[in-house]
Amino acid sequence: MLKVEGIDVFYGNIQALKNVSLTVEEKEIVTLIGANGAGKTTLLKTLSGLLRPTAGTIQYLGESIRVKPVQSIVKAGISHVPEGRRVFANMTVEENLDLGAYLRKDKKGIKQDLDKVFSLFPILHERRNQLSGTLSGGEQQMLAIGRALMAKPKLLLLDEPSMGLAPLLVKQIFNIIQEINKDGTTILLVEQNAHMALSIANRAYVIETGSVVLSGNASEMQNSEKVKEAYLGGI
Amino acid sequence: MEWIQQIVNGISLGSIYALIALGYTMVYGIIKLINFAHGDVFMIGSFVGFFAITGWNLGFFPALLLSMTVCAILGVIIERVAYKRLRNSTRIAALITAIGVSLLIEYVVIYFRGAQPEAYPKEILPAKSFELFGAKIDSQSLYILLITIVLMVLLQFIVHRTKIGKAMRAVSHDQDAAQLMGINVDTTISATFAIGSALAGAAGVIFGLYYIKIDPLMGIIPGLKAFIAAVLGGIGIIPGAMVGGFILGIVEVIVSAFGFSSWRDAAAFIILILILIFRPSGIFGKNTREKV
Numbered sequence: 001m002l003k004v005e006g007i008d009v010f011y012g013n014i015q016a017l018k019n020v021s022l023t024v025e026e027k028e029i030v031t032l033i034g035a036n037g038a039g040k041t042t043l044l045k046t047l048s049g050l051l052r053p054t055a056g057t058i059q060y061l062g063e064s065i066r067v068k069p070v071q072s073i074v075k076a077g078i079s080h081v082p083e084g085r086r087v088f089a090n091m092t093v094e095e096n097l098d099l100g101a102y103l104r105k106d107k108k109g110i111k112q113d114l115d116k117v118f119s120l121f122p123i124l125h126e127r128r129n130q131l132s133g134t135l136s137g138g139e140q141q142m143l144a145i146g147r148a149l150m151a152k153p154k155l156l157l158l159d160e161p162s163m164g165l166a167p168l169l170v171k172q173i174f175n176i177i178q179e180i181n182k183d184g185t186t187i188l189l190v191e192q193n194a195h196m197a198l199s200i201a202n203r204a205y206v207i208e209t210g211s212v213v214l215s216g217n218a219s220e221m222q223n224s225e226k227v228k229e230a231y232l233g234g235i
Numbered sequence: 236m237e238w239i240q241q242i243v244n245g246i247s248l249g250s251i252y253a254l255i256a257l258g259y260t261m262v263y264g265i266i267k268l269i270n271f272a273h274g275d276v277f278m279i280g281s282f283v284g285f286f287a288i289t290g291w292n293l294g295f296f297p298a299l300l301l302s303m304t305v306c307a308i309l310g311v312i313i314e315r316v317a318y319k320r321l322r323n324s325t326r327i328a329a330l331i332t333a334i335g336v337s338l339l340i341e342y343v344v345i346y347f348r349g350a351q352p353e354a355y356p357k358e359i360l361p362a363k364s365f366e367l368f369g370a371k372i373d374s375q376s377l378y379i380l381l382i383t384i385v386l387m388v389l390l391q392f393i394v395h396r397t398k399i400g401k402a403m404r405a406v407s408h409d410q411d412a413a414q415l416m417g418i419n420v421d422t423t424i425s426a427t428f429a430i431g432s433a434l435a436g437a438a439g440v441i442f443g444l445y446y447i448k449i450d451p452l453m454g455i456i457p458g459l460k461a462f463i464a465a466v467l468g469g470i471g472i473i474p475g476a477m478v479g480g481f482i483l484g485i486v487e488v489i490v491s492a493f494g495f496s497s498w499r500d501a502a503a504f505i506i507l508i509l510i511l512i513f514r515p516s517g518i519f520g521k522n523t524r525e526k527v
Binding site: 049095098151 | 398401405408409412413415416417418419
């Protein structure tokens with residue numbers, strides 16, 4: 001579904017990604033783990049078009065999206081839940097969700113998806129007229145995911161959905177991610193919480209200082225000595 | 236009951252400030268630029284209205300619409316030509332460019348038609364006066380207030396109920412996140428300039444109707460005053476600009492009414508200084524905290 005080959009990304013003179021390749025197959029959950037500053041967020045931003053690679057190719061559903069504007073990428077079915085949720089704090093929950101469906105014109109479908117989001121996250125329904133800046137961190141994360149789902153994505157990019165959340169909430173969010181996946185949405189999940197990420201993913205990539213250093217089945221990775229040592233706290 | 240009359244005068248003046256201030260505040264809200272050329276868009280609006288009324292014999296309302304349309308287009312051109320390429324540069328570079336655009340507009344107008352003033356024809360709108368609680372109220376003041384209110388309601392509707400309005404609010408809050416929704420940031424910024432400039436155009440025609448005399452440098456002082464009004468209400472906040480405009484208009488008229496009319500400009504700037512010292516975020520501004 002998504003095929004990234006040999007991309008380089010720079011911030012000014014600093015190279016953030018070096019020759020990164022990865023693939024995501026339809027209906028998979030693929031996770032990308034790595035330490036702070038390894039380039040995980042950079043990669044997601046590049047996939048959604050906010051950043052541009054200087055080399056390499058990005059194929060999505062057989063088409064190159066490397067130079068496509070962000071809107072076209074969203075329209076083609078890639079939704080990105082950014083790091084730190086980035087909800088529109090000055091707008092209500094419902095307005096945020098409406099914006100998620102910004103490019104859609106099928107009113108009926110939008111309504112259906114809104115109901116779907118509300119059934120996934122009942123708390124959002126309860127708070128639909130509240131300003132999203134007043135929500136708790138967990139609720140904002142749910143809103144950010146719900147907002148991305150409103151675009152009816154085929155591929156959902158999730159950037160650190162567990163960041164700053166209590167363990168119980170993290171579990172809840174991860175359950176919902178699995179549910180979304182079962183519904184037919186492919187997921188690329190970026191996480192620092194490697195343990196949680198590997199427990200729900202099919203495959204995983206480990207990224208270190210801008211390069212992919214390891215990849216494989218999530219279950220194998222969970223048992224790999226190297227991953228254990230570096231990311232699972234040597235359990 | 237002279238004070239009622241003074242308040243009415245203040246509201247008329249405040250309407251003009253408020254309409255201009257809205258453009259300042261909207262543009263600031265979305266690209267964090269104080270568009271100092273905005274007062275000159277107001278001037279162009281006033282001249283377009285003048286030529287439409289005297290040259291083409293249009294009525295007041297068609298002239299108002301024409302002026303708003305021309306200003307909207309002008310605003311979009313200014314943004315595309317001068318500011319767009321500076322979006323990722325320092326704010327001071329954009330600010331200096333805005334001052335440059337302001338001077339360019341003023342002196343291009345002077346180059347082509349000279350610096351002499353024009354006088355708006357009287358009686359474009361029925362100018363009857365009537366008594367209200369013992370005060371003599373001019374029907375033109377009521378028209379001005381009415382037009383302003385209609386435009387503000389329309390603006391609120393656009394900003395809160397339409398797709399482009401929601402896009403504008405999203406872009407002003409978080410440009411990257413807005414892009415991830417599929418919002419076209421360039422189009423949204425253009426729309427903001429178009430709407431803000433149209434309001435300045437309307438203010439220009441109303442100004443001509445109310446003060447009669449217009450000239451190519453007329454935009455400077457009202458532009459600065461409207462900027463103060465926007466800061467007073469809280470820059471970037473739309474209702475703030477409306478309230479700030481009305482307050483400033485009323486304060487100026489009161490200062491004049493007490494016999495200090497030569498101090499009215501000073502009063503506005505004293506307000507600016509005070510607000511910057513004691514409440515820099517303005518009346519409606521607040522420090523919103525975000526949860527991380």
